[in-house]
Amino acid sequence: MISPFQNPIYVTRPLVPNYNELEVELKKVLESGQLANHGPQLDKLEANLKSFLKVNELTLFCNGTLALQLACKVLDLKGEVITTPFTFPATPHSISLNGLTPVFCDIEEETLNIDASKIEALITPRTSAIMPVHVFGNPCDINKIEEIAKKHNLKVIYDAAHAFGVEVNGESIGNFGDISMFSFHATKLFNTIEGGALTYGDKSLTEKLYYLKNFGIKNEEEVPYIGLNAKMNEIQALFGNLLIGRVDEEIEKRTKITMQYRMNLEGVKGVKVLAQREGIKYNYQYMPILIDENTFGLSRNFIYEELKKYNVFARKYFYPLCSNLNCYKDLPSSDSSKLKVSEQVANQVLCLPIFGELQIEDVNKICEIIQNIQTTMVRPKQEVLNSKSRVAKPIHGSL
Ligand SMILES: *Cc1c(COP(=O)(O)O)cnc(C)c1O
Numbered sequence: 001m002i003s004p005f006q007n008p009i010y011v012t013r014p015l016v017p018n019y020n021e022l023e024v025e026l027k028k029v030l031e032s033g034q035l036a037n038h039g040p041q042l043d044k045l046e047a048n049l050k051s052f053l054k055v056n057e058l059t060l061f062c063n064g065t066l067a068l069q070l071a072c073k074v075l076d077l078k079g080e081v082i083t084t085p086f087t088f089p090a091t092p093h094s095i096s097l098n099g100l101t102p103v104f105c106d107i108e109e110e111t112l113n114i115d116a117s118k119i120e121a122l123i124t125p126r127t128s129a130i131m132p133v134h135v136f137g138n139p140c141d142i143n144k145i146e147e148i149a150k151k152h153n154l155k156v157i158y159d160a161a162h163a164f165g166v167e168v169n170g171e172s173i174g175n176f177g178d179i180s181m182f183s184f185h186a187t188k189l190f191n192t193i194e195g196g197a198l199t200y201g202d203k204s205l206t207e208k209l210y211y212l213k214n215f216g217i218k219n220e221e222e223v224p225y226i227g228l229n230a231k232m233n234e235i236q237a238l239f240g241n242l243l244i245g246r247v248d249e250e251i252e253k254r255t256k257i258t259m260q261y262r263m264n265l266e267g268v269k270g271v272k273v274l275a276q277r278e279g280i281k282y283n284y285q286y287m288p289i290l291i292d293e294n295t296f297g298l299s300r301n302f303i304y305e306e307l308k309k310y311n312v313f314a315r316k317y318f319y320p321l322c323s324n325l326n327c328y329k330d331l332p333s334s335d336s337s338k339l340k341v342s343e344q345v346a347n348q349v350l351c352l353p354i355f356g357e358l359q360i361e362d363v364n365k366i367c368e369i370i371q372n373i374q375t376t377m378v379r380p381k382q383e384v385l386n387s388k389s390r391v392a393k394p395i396h397g398s399l
Helices: 019-032 040-053 064-074 090-096 142-152 205-212 234-265 300-309 340-348 360-377 381-386 388-392
Strands: 057-061 080-083 101-104 127-131 155-159 179-183 196-200 271-273 287-291 349-352
Touching: 019 234, 040 057, 040 234, 057 064, 057 205, 064 090, 064 155, 064 179, 064 196, 064 205, 080 090, 090 101, 090 127, 127 142, 142 155, 196 205, 234 271, 234 287, 234 360, 287 340, 300 349, 300 360, 340 349
Parallel strands: 080 101, 080 127, 127 155, 155 179
Antiparallel strands: 057 196, 179 196, 271 287, 287 349
């Protein structure tokens, strides 16, 4: 019997500034008297992020969801937006809150991203854009999506919430499509407690985005747009400025952790790790695995519950699918017969703990626990063979 971890191990732990450094810098911000409304910390963070993300245009927001909503707004989208059901609810919500209809497209088994070969069949005269997600930091089929967008005159907004620092053949992930959104929520690789940014190629969007995140206000007397209050404040920006220099080290640590997980789990029957592709610089923000119930002998849900007994809190990202949420399940595109891969993946996926401070011995122990669950809980082969019903439904313990 492996003993549980003494303290709970959650799926992630935020990167935080050094306390003494924060104290010194926070004092300066407080003494400056400027806490909001585009102060020097915000300017500094924009410059830092443009350089880190290798992008020319970038605007900061108080969170990623409002950034994504305003991305739809600034491009003046109409009608329908094709997206993936295998994402965080913020993706389709950003579409819906603009009065647009999300249209769910199935995903690819290899990358868990929108299946570009299935996009064209969903285009109607009402379609104005595609909103793909680089799920778990795995880049989408950028070339194919660009080709489709050009052919049908559609905009592309990437939800790059998971893809901070990712590069494709040396090109920043933030330089594809019309706009990309990054989230700086505490659970993400780089954080400003809460925060987000849009990156884009069209310089002319900058001015309008500044108005849109500031109530649509241009100056003291002119309010040309209906806007939100979606500005990042100085203390959020300070957090970001104190952390940006540590992101490379964080990615390095997560790389080692990922390699250890992959090595340990490679031989475990019924566990699949995603393939790494050539030419991509990953950020290792997540450690997803897919559990095939038939081969593993136990379901994803069973393993998820068992892990808790060892104080390991993995997450079922993204279960349930957005297309199965009450607010979206009646859409024509939510029909599960058209989302077969998404349905299967949502039932198999499990995101294991990953964060820079996680020790390699902890990774080894988590993997041992998974293997131990398999060896102790799965019925001996002969017994399974003797009973068909048991093949379909292995022991589910407390479930
Ligand atoms: C975190 C996340 C968001 C939302 O970002 P916030 O900054 O928390 O508002 C949007 N999309 C995806 C895929 C996310 O993981």
